[in-house]
Amino acid sequence: MGRWKPDGRGRLEQAALELYLERGFERTSVAEIAERAGLTERTFFRHYADKREVLFAGADELRELLADAVARAPGSAPPMEIAAAALRAAAVPMQERREQARRRQAVIAATPELQERELIKLASLSAALAEALRRRGVDDASAGLAAEVGIAVFKVAFLRWIEQAEQAGEQAGESGERDLARFIDESFAGLTTVIAGT
Missing domain, CATH: 1.10.357.10 (Tetracycline Repressor, domain 2)
Incomplete structure (x- = not known):
């Protein structure tokens, strides 16, 4: 496991936006978002209920x-x-x-x-x-x-x-x-x- 990096929520948000723009919302999975952010799916679900909520969390x-x-x-x-x-x-x-x-x-x-x-x-x-x-x-x-x-x-x-x-x-x-x-x-x-x- 690599060194812990702060701001997991912000990294997930950035990764999700990048992937949604690259591949489209429908073709992007939570696993791909978590991987791009350098985090686990479990961490994703600690912050967001589903992949839509990355865009509406505020x-x-x-x-x-x-x-x-x-x-x-x-x-x-x-x-x-x-x-x-x-x-x-x-x-x-x-x-x-x-x-x-x-x-x-x-x-x-x-x-x-x-x-x-x-x-x-x-x-x-x-x-x-x-x-x-x-x-x-x-x-x-x-x-x-x-x-x-x-x-x-x-x-x-x-x-x-x-x-x-x-x-x-x-x-x-x-x-x-x-x-x-x-x-x-x-x-x-x-x-x-x-x-x-x-």
Whole structure:
């Protein structure tokens, strides 16, 4: 047995992404992921329930981040403004892992099973956001609507951000690159335009 190396979870995640991009999600086994990471299948299953969860393991932390951001928002802010602030807060850790987010999205876009799982994740984020708004005293209907609309806006912003990342990867200079929070702000502004009909 070789020398122990730290960050088994991170190595499994990196190995899985590499293999999913090389071979496709369906044609990659847990054994292959573990081997690429220099770990055992048993270690893989200590971290992840199955090979899909490598791509969705951060959802719990994201739900907590949204709830914390909602709790910290100013008391007088309207629900949609609170939702927007929470989504901007969620953008920070994603921004730090832009390349991984781009690669992850490429795997999901190529696999219907993963697209379905992504929709489930987004629904769980919406539910967490709505519950956090309710805890602030926002009525059920307004909390649900602000959360659903907020997650829809976030999805549009995220895909635009990923598209920019792909284009930047094809070009030499990335100096004009905008961060995810900026795309979120632009998408919320676009929503206002759509509602106003201008």
